[in-house]
Amino acid sequence: MSQLPECVEVGPAEAQHCVIWLHGLGADGHDFEPLVPELGLVDRSVRFVFPHAPVQPVTLNGGMAMRAWYDIRSPRIQENEDTGGIRASQAMVEALIQQQHQRGIPSHRIILAGFSQGGAIALHTGLRQAEPLGGILALSAYLPLVSELDNERHPASQVTPIFMAHGSDDPVVPLSLAEHACHVLQQADYSVTWKVYPMQHQVHPAEIADIATWLRQQLDLGAEPSAP
Incomplete structure (x- = not known):
């Protein structure tokens, strides 16, 4: 098993569901921690695990060391991809999934989530x-590694539902790149929920509400509880 990354954990010790959420380039596991209360799921037996990516040099940023799931070598982020780094992060995430299995949570109750580079690893690993x-x-x-998808995707994961969301004016990961990914997945008969929000490379309030609804549906938690 690959070495487990350090993580921030939010939620009950005896959870029945788990969301493993990967941050973006240069951030850390605390980045999306403040989002948890807005989703309204913690006291509904959902554990959130936010791993820290390893610190490594990033070519696109002049070789500066920062937390990254893999190296970015070109402004065109799908050129000269860091295959080794992507696969190493896949192994780390799979180790986290196995850890949740050992804590009593089966795969069908685990959501793999991520933002930007973390979202790329979530897609790569989950499929x-x-x-x-x-x-x-x-x-x-x-x-990432879209040319390898047909050879490497597992038939069992064909049933895994996917939620993809993007900003209409994203200057970091172009909308066209995300649209292409969505098209590739839909052509391969995956069930993809696709949303575009009026934003750049960030998270939108309407997006948070849609994420909360989608998570409740996938984890079979029913409707959001009414306020007292």
């Missing part, structure tokens, strides 16, 4: 699982 996950959530992301 290759022999035990299908409860869902894949990819925000402001794209599909």
